[in-house]
Amino acid sequence: MTDAKVIPFGDDARRRGSSGGSAAGRSRARRAAPSGPPGVPGAPGPAEAADAADAGGKAALAAVPEDGRPPHEERPGAGIPAQAGGEPHGRPGARSGGPEAEGGEPQAPAAPSLGDALGGLADRLLGGPWEERVASGLAFLRRRVTGDYEVDEFGYDAELTDQVLMSLLRPLYEGYFRVEVKGIENIPAEGGALVVSNHSGTLPIDALMTQVAVHDHHPAGRHLRLLAADLVFVLPVVNDLARKAGHTLACAEDAQLLLERGEVVGVMPEGFKGLGKPFSERYKLQRFGRGGFVATALKTGVPIVPCSVVGAEEIYPMVGNSRTLARILGFPYFPLTPTFPWLGPLGLLPLPTKWTIQFGEPIPTDGYPPEAAEDPMLVFNLTDQVRETIQHTLYELLVERRSVFF
């Protein structure tokens, strides 16, 4: 049954090759759609916006439809000094990358609606928001260099996450994996909730993408607080960034504390078993731990929101596992993909698959008596229910999926 529904990998590559032209056209049309206002011919708009970009600086890039790449390349460079607290001149760039998505909307209609107005006029029109953005960027920089910002007890730096970390992940989310989000409203607008997701892809990129999905799409602007494996907190740099992005160790204590505070907590109960499973077992859910997440949800009475991620399985097709290297390096597995160790750093580039993240109907847990968390049968049954829900949603999404890559 599973094999029938999983679309074979090689087939997709061929289909992608044959219909590549039309796919590119479609994606370009989609990208151009938000910036080109209806009724105005597409050609003059972008051209003029490009002029404005030359004159008005990088802020105008938001108005250019083909903007996917330039800010993408620019942001990482700008983001690093923001982390280390280094050169101030890098910061405004980091900040201006952030609100582009929102800032771009009002600008784009403004430039083409002036029609054949002078470039200088457009420049002046663009000057307003640009100046504002620089001002707020400098305010951000000012807070960073003087240490005048707040982190919570878990080390979550909300400001840094919003302004920098999410902006760094967004190109990957929007441009590279083109994530489609369904059922985001199943995450409650307030109060605690436990988002339980499948885990795959060799590197935990699916967790990060789910975080961006909740951050960017949830109407109440909720933040997903992920529970990460202990390996994350052992590694230097990684642990630092993970804490600042609001992640914490996957343990009952931390999960319970976050849920009691009314946070949305994300957990991948499959852990390394799901993350590092061979490519042949894609979309087959592994054992859901010991059901600790259900016990924690029962203790705090928060709903469980099942979440199914399709597309992450194929980003690094893991065809082999070098146990010897894994043991030497102290990792749970050492993936061998068609590209990874062989092409060096180039092998680290994930395949540009098309993703779908679906949040399912919440499963309430507040109707149970307080001692329910100690009842192993109930915990097992609920765990199975969550697991089955995610597995069935995965199958449904796989049937709906046209291809792995688009």
Next chain:
Amino acid sequence: MGKVVLVTGVARQLAGRFVRRVQREPEVDRVIAVDAVPPRHDLGDAEFVRADIRQPVIGKVLAQAGVDTVVHLDVSGTPLGAGGRTQAKETNVIGTMQLLGACQKAPTVSRLVVKSTTSVYGSAPRDPAVLTETTPVKSLPSGGFAKDAVEVEGYVRGFARRRPDVAVAVLRFANILGPRADTPLAEFFDLPILPTVLGYDPRLQFVHEDDVTEVLVVASTEPRRGTLNSGTFNIAGDGVLLLSQTARRLGRPTVPVLLPAVTWVGRLLRTAGVTDFSREQIRLLTHGRVVDTRQMRETLGFRPAYTTAETFHDFARTRPPGLLPPARLAAAVDGLAARVQRKEHTP
């Protein structure tokens, strides 16, 4: 008849302040201050008894004065005067053993307050982010003051079992800071350039000196209505600061060092006598530590006057400005902002 309070380790600033403060409590009649060395600060109306708590003489002091409350503050990371680490360990562990033995023999003693530290939890990446009083410790501190504190707490638990009639309060303090702080961490912050561990930004929690005094008073007097002041409590200010934040607020540049090299730098600094950069402190400055203070609020009924950030501000205020004062950096950014604005308006 009022209470008779015995305080150990009064030659230290913190204990001295507590001695002066507890005299003002109406229910306290008499304060006996004990230490092996005479204090340099004023102790008010307290009676100073020069006694080494490592000697059995402490039992006589307890019996003669009819002490009913013992506040054991002679548990400290840094030795007073010469002697080094061995001396400090002797005072912490043997001193506590002697004192508890004496308390067990003294029928008048009805309350015991012991100063401990949150470093008994150790610092490990595999620990939960927020530690409660009951969190099982993943990695016991391997040595230094933290290990002393673990041992002291062990003896105190044994004492509480043998004397169930005595109300025992163990207060685990987060890093104590304030204008007069002389802890190893305060010395670390006094370095002109702060060495940090590359790739780690620990979460730190501080408690203000004044709050330490106040919470000791709460623990050593009769519990207020609806509160219970025996048990183990984490004592820390609200909120956390990252090490990078503290460095920026102090205006001190940081130098990230690779973890193996940090140990080496620490040894070098220790040898040079610049700061006491012990291994447990390196662990703290690598992985950080945050404790849960719900017990302190709800059971002990104590609310610290200073948050972690306010404590640090109060500490930083009294320190000489660093190489990168935050005010100057802020002014530089403001200047940049002004220049950008002007450039915007000129064309």
